Amino acid sequence: MNFRFIVKPELCIGCRSCELACSFTHAIENVRSLTRISPIDGGFKDLWVPVTCLQCDDAACIKSCLVDALKRNPVTGAVELNQEVCVNCMACVAACPFGCAILDTQHDMVVKCDLCGGDPACAHFCPTKALEWKPIEVKKKQAV
Amino acid sequence: MIHITINGKVVECKDGEMLLSVIRRERIDVPTLCHHEAVEPSGACRLCTVEVTKPEWDGWCDYVTSCLYPAKDGLIVNTHAPKVNELRKSILDMYLARHPKSLKIKQLAADYGVLATSLETVVDGNNCILCTICTRICDHMGFSAISTVGRGHGKEVAPPLDMAPADCVGCLACAKNCPTDYIEYETGNGRLKIWNKEFEMVACTVCGKTTVTKEFAEHLSQQRDIPFEYFEKCDECHRKELSATMGKIANWEREVRS
Numbered sequence: 001m002n003f004r005f006i007v008k009p010e011l012c013i014g015c016r017s018c019e020l021a022c023s024f025t026h027a028i029e030n031v032r033s034l035t036r037i038s039p040i041d042g043g044f045k046d047l048w049v050p051v052t053c054l055q056c057d058d059a060a061c062i063k064s065c066l067v068d069a070l071k072r073n074p075v076t077g078a079v080e081l082n083q084e085v086c087v088n089c090m091a092c093v094a095a096c097p098f099g100c101a102i103l104d105t106q107h108d109m110v111v112k113c114d115l116c117g118g119d120p121a122c123a124h125f126c127p128t129k130a131l132e133w134k135p136i137e138v139k140k141k142q143a144v
Numbered sequence: 145m146i147h148i149t150i151n152g153k154v155v156e157c158k159d160g161e162m163l164l165s166v167i168r169r170e171r172i173d174v175p176t177l178c179h180h181e182a183v184e185p186s187g188a189c190r191l192c193t194v195e196v197t198k199p200e201w202d203g204w205c206d207y208v209t210s211c212l213y214p215a216k217d218g219l220i221v222n223t224h225a226p227k228v229n230e231l232r233k234s235i236l237d238m239y240l241a242r243h244p245k246s247l248k249i250k251q252l253a254a255d256y257g258v259l260a261t262s263l264e265t266v267v268d269g270n271n272c273i274l275c276t277i278c279t280r281i282c283d284h285m286g287f288s289a290i291s292t293v294g295r296g297h298g299k300e301v302a303p304p305l306d307m308a309p310a311d312c313v314g315c316l317a318c319a320k321n322c323p324t325d326y327i328e329y330e331t332g333n334g335r336l337k338i339w340n341k342e343f344e345m346v347a348c349t350v351c352g353k354t355t356v357t358k359e360f361a362e363h364l365s366q367q368r369d370i371p372f373e374y375f376e377k378c379d380e381c382h383r384k385e386l387s388a389t390m391g392k393i394a395n396w397e398r399e400v401r402s
């Protein structure tokens with residue numbers, strides 16, 4: 001089944017549960033990791049936009065990686081960063097036009113959203129359903 | 145798929161897969177200093193040495209660098225055989241003499257019970273352990289700005305003719321992946337200095353934060369077809385920009401609904 005990560009900023013209350021869920025889920029040796037998602041002020045009263053990787057089709061991060069550490073997972077559709085291969089050159093951090101590849105200074109490594117391998121923790125913890133992980137219907141292309 | 149035995153446990157792996165990657169997958173701790181997943185193995189540090197044998201070898205065994213040894217069906221591997229441990233001990237003893245200040249070497253040596261080197265330590269400033277991770281990464285990224293020069297005692301990592309390397313873009317991958325933090329660089333004031341070459345950093349047009357050098361950004365934008373304006377804002381300002389754009393749409397949605 002195909003799933004899609006759906007973000008509805010109009011429902012977000014800026015409680016930052018997603019941040020906690022994310023950084024605990026990606027903890028390394030019991031040390032919290034930097035969150036890959038965060039609600040940012042949307043410029044209007046009581047409006048927050050949960051900003052996270054958009055998993056672009058023509059992703060600048062993949063193009064910028066000179067060691068092929070970034071690859072798309074064919075199952076989830078997420079662009080995943082292989083930490084073992086990454087050489088910390090910051091190319092993707094600089095190239096992403098949405099600023100969603102970020103440097104975790106505590107662990108000294110670049111991190112980005114990987115949709116938790118196909119079950120994003122943030123969506124589970126969002127109390128208002130501003131974040132959802134939903135199955136989508138794939139309409140078969142009709143023969144013309 | 146073939147089967148090999150590692151420390152008494154039978155594990156499945158691909159034919160010809162390097163032993164070290166099978167060992168790592170089994171979460172067995174084998175020390176390495178010259179291994180990096182991004183590049184081909186080179187067998188420089190010798191720390192990943194393991195004992196291998198086969199039933200038909202009549203009790204003979206071989207000591208091989210696991211990062212360069214392809215797995216073959218029926219191979220029996222011992223990653224911590226007494227002789228292997230002895231070997232690692234003496235190698236670490238030498239590394240400790242070469243680079244007495246490196247935290248990583250100190251830690252590895254302590255793990256093997258070597259608390260102080262039994263040899264004469266090398267003078268400061270000549271402590272490169274020649275693992276060649278830096279040169280291999282530089283080659284692999286397509287710059288080849290540095291390489292090993294000289295032989296024997298005089299062998300070192302350096303740019304050609306010891307001049308500021310024309311091909312270096314200042315990505316810092318060499319320095320950041322050096323296991324002993326031997327490669328030095330200076331940053332500050334929107335500039336970067338490495339290998340005697342000075343670079344200007346791209347400053348965020350909004351907040352002034354710097355991430356990569358101008359040369360690196362230009363290289364990526366030309367070679368990889370990424371618009372240069374992507375590099376002109378820092379990650380944080382990009383996120384703010386995204387939230388402002390999405391915010392407008394969401395606000396409109398909210399007003400329509402209410």
Ligand code: FES
Nearest residue numbers: 187189190192211
């Ligand atoms: S990792 Fe095999 S020799 Fe260094």
